[in-house]
Amino acid sequence: MHLKIPIENTTLANGLKVVIAPDISAPVATVGVYYKIGFRLEPQGRSGFAHLFEHMMFQGSANAPKMQHIKLINSSGGTLNGSTHYDVTNYFESVPSNALERVLWLEADRMRALKVDDENLSNQRDVVKEEVRVNVLNQPYGGFPWLNLPPIAFRNWANAHNFYGDFADLDAASLADVQSFFKTYYAPNNAVLLILGDVKSDEGLSLAKKYFGDIPAGATPPFADPREPDQSEERRGEVEEKFGTLPAMAIGYTVPQRRTTDWHAMTLLDQALHGGRAGRTYRHLVLEKQIAVEVDGGIDDIFGYNGPTQMVTKILHKPEFSSDTTLTEFDSVIREIQQNGITQDELDQLKVKFRSDYYTTLEGGRGGMPRYGLMHLLACFSLFDNEPQLVNTILEGFLAVKREDVQGVAKKYLRNDKRAIVFRRPVNASLPAGAGAKEAA
Amino acid sequence: MATRAAAEVHTAVPPLSPERQVTWPKRTRARLANGLEVVLAESHTIPKFHGELFLRSGNAAAVHRGPGLAEMTATVVRTGTAKRLSRQIEEDLRRLGADLSSHAGADNSAIGFAGLSELSEPLLQLVSELARDAAFPEAEFERERRQKLEEVKLDRTQPGFLAGERLRRVLFGAHPYAQVAPTEEQVAAYKRDDLLSVYREFYTPENALLLMVGDFDSAAMLNTIEKVFGSWSGNKPAIPPSPEPAKPRGRHVHLVHVPGAVQAQILAGCHAITRKHPDWIKLGLTNSLYGGAFNSRLVMNIREDKGYTYSPRSGVNPLRQYGYFSVSAAVRNDVVAASLTEMFYELDKLRALPVPEPELADARNYVSGVFSLGLATQDGLLSQLATVALNDLPDDYLETYRERVRALTPGDLLSTARKYFDSANMQIVVVGDRTQIEPQAALFGDLDVYDAHGKHLS
Numbered sequence: 001m002h003l004k005i006p007i008e009n010t011t012l013a014n015g016l017k018v019v020i021a022p023d024i025s026a027p028v029a030t031v032g033v034y035y036k037i038g039f040r041l042e043p044q045g046r047s048g049f050a051h052l053f054e055h056m057m058f059q060g061s062a063n064a065p066k067m068q069h070i071k072l073i074n075s076s077g078g079t080l081n082g083s084t085h086y087d088v089t090n091y092f093e094s095v096p097s098n099a100l101e102r103v104l105w106l107e108a109d110r111m112r113a114l115k116v117d118d119e120n121l122s123n124q125r126d127v128v129k130e131e132v133r134v135n136v137l138n139q140p141y142g143g144f145p146w147l148n149l150p151p152i153a154f155r156n157w158a159n160a161h162n163f164y165g166d167f168a169d170l171d172a173a174s175l176a177d178v179q180s181f182f183k184t185y186y187a188p189n190n191a192v193l194l195i196l197g198d199v200k201s202d203e204g205l206s207l208a209k210k211y212f213g214d215i216p217a218g219a220t221p222p223f224a225d226p227r228e229p230d231q232s233e234e235r236r237g238e239v240e241e242k243f244g245t246l247p248a249m250a251i252g253y254t255v256p257q258r259r260t261t262d263w264h265a266m267t268l269l270d271q272a273l274h275g276g277r278a279g280r281t282y283r284h285l286v287l288e289k290q291i292a293v294e295v296d297g298g299i300d301d302i303f304g305y306n307g308p309t310q311m312v313t314k315i316l317h318k319p320e321f322s323s324d325t326t327l328t329e330f331d332s333v334i335r336e337i338q339q340n341g342i343t344q345d346e347l348d349q350l351k352v353k354f355r356s357d358y359y360t361t362l363e364g365g366r367g368g369m370p371r372y373g374l375m376h377l378l379a380c381f382s383l384f385d386n387e388p389q390l391v392n393t394i395l396e397g398f399l400a401v402k403r404e405d406v407q408g409v410a411k412k413y414l415r416n417d418k419r420a421i422v423f424r425r426p427v428n429a430s431l432p433a434g435a436g437a438k439e440a441a
Numbered sequence: 442m443a444t445r446a447a448a449e450v451h452t453a454v455p456p457l458s459p460e461r462q463v464t465w466p467k468r469t470r471a472r473l474a475n476g477l478e479v480v481l482a483e484s485h486t487i488p489k490f491h492g493e494l495f496l497r498s499g500n501a502a503a504v505h506r507g508p509g510l511a512e513m514t515a516t517v518v519r520t521g522t523a524k525r526l527s528r529q530i531e532e533d534l535r536r537l538g539a540d541l542s543s544h545a546g547a548d549n550s551a552i553g554f555a556g557l558s559e560l561s562e563p564l565l566q567l568v569s570e571l572a573r574d575a576a577f578p579e580a581e582f583e584r585e586r587r588q589k590l591e592e593v594k595l596d597r598t599q600p601g602f603l604a605g606e607r608l609r610r611v612l613f614g615a616h617p618y619a620q621v622a623p624t625e626e627q628v629a630a631y632k633r634d635d636l637l638s639v640y641r642e643f644y645t646p647e648n649a650l651l652l653m654v655g656d657f658d659s660a661a662m663l664n665t666i667e668k669v670f671g672s673w674s675g676n677k678p679a680i681p682p683s684p685e686p687a688k689p690r691g692r693h694v695h696l697v698h699v700p701g702a703v704q705a706q707i708l709a710g711c712h713a714i715t716r717k718h719p720d721w722i723k724l725g726l727t728n729s730l731y732g733g734a735f736n737s738r739l740v741m742n743i744r745e746d747k748g749y750t751y752s753p754r755s756g757v758n759p760l761r762q763y764g765y766f767s768v769s770a771a772v773r774n775d776v777v778a779a780s781l782t783e784m785f786y787e788l789d790k791l792r793a794l795p796v797p798e799p800e801l802a803d804a805r806n807y808v809s810g811v812f813s814l815g816l817a818t819q820d821g822l823l824s825q826l827a828t829v830a831l832n833d834l835p836d837d838y839l840e841t842y843r844e845r846v847r848a849l850t851p852g853d854l855l856s857t858a859r860k861y862f863d864s865a866n867m868q869i870v871v872v873g874d875r876t877q878i879e880p881q882a883a884l885f886g887d888l889d890v891y892d893a894h895g896k897h898l899s
Binding site: 025026027028062063064066067070071072074075076077078079080094095096097098099100101102105108109122123124125126127128129130131133134137138139140197198210211242243244245246275276277278283286287290293316318348349350352353355356357359360362363364369370371 | 453455592
């Protein structure tokens with residue numbers, strides 16, 4: 001399955017990688033700048049800083065003071081945003097293509113010189129705290145399991161800390177931290193520029209040179225080692241659920257290194273276990289045993305991480321079933337696939353679905369941004385693999401997976417001594433009589 | 442200032458280059474002999490297609506049988522047909538590389554689907570089976586009903602849901618739009634026979650609209666649709682009359698008490714207009730200036746200047762019979778009064794003073810620009826076409842939208858704000874811990890306090 005998405009890529013003299021994916025079918029362009037720094041490697045004592053810093057990138061640059069960035073994109077008929085991930089932080093815009101040059105100017109201006117003050121920092125610190133409240137502290141199951149599981153699963157601070165940030169750390173962040181983070185990680189040689197849509201390759205490349213070419217390179221950033229020590233026993237932890245009515249748990253197994261044979265097989269195993277109502281965990285726990293109300297999960301953003309990560313199953317179950325009963329039934333799903341593997345018919349279904357989902361990812365709107373998914377893949381394949389053309393070939397590895405590979409990774413990676421479990425327990429569960437005693441039918 | 446350059450830099454904002462023409466794809470419209478309305482548009486971005494089969498009746502039309510019954514019917518529709526058991530449906534979908542969802546809102550029920558172009562006919566056959574031959578297996582119904590019971594409990598632990606539920610109650614009173622979700626007791630009372638009645642009435646070709654966008658040849662796709670759906674039959678359901686909605690006068694505060702909440706969810710709203718109303722585009726642009734865009738007055742004020750909130754926004758919510766305007770923000774407990782003050786300040790300013798021409802020009806560009814971004818993806822285009830078709834808007838609506846936005850003047854916006862930003866009669870909902878926020882909320886009008894289940898506390 002060889003795709004033929006046209007892609008041009010090069011590296012400028014200052015080390016900035018540039019990728020152009022022209023497609024003139026609509027007069028719309030999407031631009032992204034990805035920096036190879038995410039919350040995994042933010043400084044110790046500054047949890048949440050990578051994300052707070054992302055907010056600061058909208059607060060003003062040398063020639064575009066606070067709000068100009070947003071105003072110029074919106075008033076050109078476009079939308080913009082940024083997001084912080086484990087190993088990358090991105091900034092992106094979708095605009096009618098007549099605004100392309102303006103977008104590139106803005107991105108270059110803030111790569112060259114961030115211009116922010118204490119008032120901006122204090123303002124965005126307040127905004128980020130409300131973001132954490134609205135998404136985590138004031139929501140049922142807020143941050144579950146993405147913030148709850150890593151501190152239990154991992155031992156290396158890089159993988160285990162609070163990625164949204166402890167409020168004390170957010171309060172301690174200073175303007176000097178902002179400037180030093182910018183100098184260290186926001187250099188052209190630690191970034192990739194992507195231009196997708198209504199642009200010709202040569203035009204895109206010459207605009208990239210025009211606006212970004214004279215930004216001086218920085219020193220190669222130092223990266224902390226994110227590797228984990230070997231795990232030899234199951235890890236468990238508990239978190240209180242303040243608002244929700246149902247007990248919840250999340251089970252995470254560490255995933256094999258990306259772009260290996262095991263990783264391809266693990267990805268299809270993930271699809272067999274999760275993948276909606278046809279997935280084995282949903283079918284068993286929700287549809288057949290009727291223990292759980294919600295089961296979902298999987299490997300989050302399989303192409304977009306570059307360090308230890310987990311395949312996570314998230315379960316919300318009825319209060320009349322105990323955690324032990326629920327976990328026992330989950331384990332029976334895992335044992336079944338370890339012992340008997342999957343059928344050829346099931347594997348064929350998984351491959352068709354995976355291919356179909358991959359196309360959707362490529363086209364992918366995110367909040368109305370055309371080609372967000374293609375941009376994201378091109379960026380990650382550039383920064384992690386130095387090979388953006390992988391978008392055209394990466395499917396092959398998944399489509400070549402065999403039944404025995406799936407069973408093999410199930411045995412090798414889905415081991416109790418290699419997993420972590422977090423239980424999220426409601427403080428005011430309204431338990432019916434005889435609660436917690438019910439056995440699975 | 443962190444600077445990494447001494448070299449000469451480009452200091453001036455580059456001008457916009459000449460605009461490339463936006464060409465909306467050709468639509469194929471047809472009506473089958475059985476009454477099924479079909480709209481197709483080609484979009485060859487990926488070798489897939491997206492579709493939605495709408496039934497033009499939803500929870501509002503089923504409310505006399507039970508609140509939320511159209512949604513429950515849609516949920517159970519996918520759990521079995523005359524030919525396939527639940528498990529086979531789910532596995533067949535995966536075999537076709539397809540996604541499918543069946544759901545219902547206030548005004549419509551729908552089966553949404555997406556799949557690979559090479560496998561379009563078998564997916565359409567499955568959609569047709571769900572629309573015509575759903576079996577409502579007793580055991581599946583019972584499981585989904587219990588599942589729904591837990592879901593409605595969970596819903597009422599979410600601040601956003603509680604705010605929306607309360608506002609709809611207040612704005613609509615006895616009208617079915619007042620109820621956005623059933624209570625536990627109402628779910629407990631659902632009967633399989635009720636679902637069957639809703640299914641027989643709503644899921645008919647005369648009541649249906651099939652929309653598809655994707656990588657196909659329209660003429661060939663129309664033939665396939667004729668083949669798959671041609672023998673479906675059934676009449677348009679009668680539309681039950683609805684009581685008039687409440688039209689609350691005067692500002693009033695409705696506090697939903699959530700003990701222990703560490704933030705206050707504000708949602709204020711008033712009656713406005715439907716999608717078909719001639720003022721719709723004017724109101725859309727006025728809303729965009731107020732709080733509908735990142736670069737809007739409200740966001741600049743309470744987020745970028747004052748840091749009260751992460752996510753302020755406003756919008757116009759068009760239901761079929763009535764529309765309403767609303768503004769929301771989740772704010773720190775100690776700035777509830779300050780946030781409401783700024784929300785009303787910005788509303789009243791738009792009612793009092795004309796928008797300066799440069800700010801209006803920016804907003805016009807924003808609204809017309811983002812409209813055309815929808816063209817670039819299959820599901821984006823599908824949602825644009827659904828808006829046109831479900832609201833019976835003119836055929837050239839997409840083509841002329843941008844011109845109509847660009848013709849609007851400061852005077853249009855001033856009169857629109859005066860008509861629809863009904864600041865004197867806004868209903869203010871605040872969801873949070875009353876011990877933290879009640880005195881602040883009470884400054885803005887007579888106050889009623891409810892718990893999360895709608896019980897009046899004081």
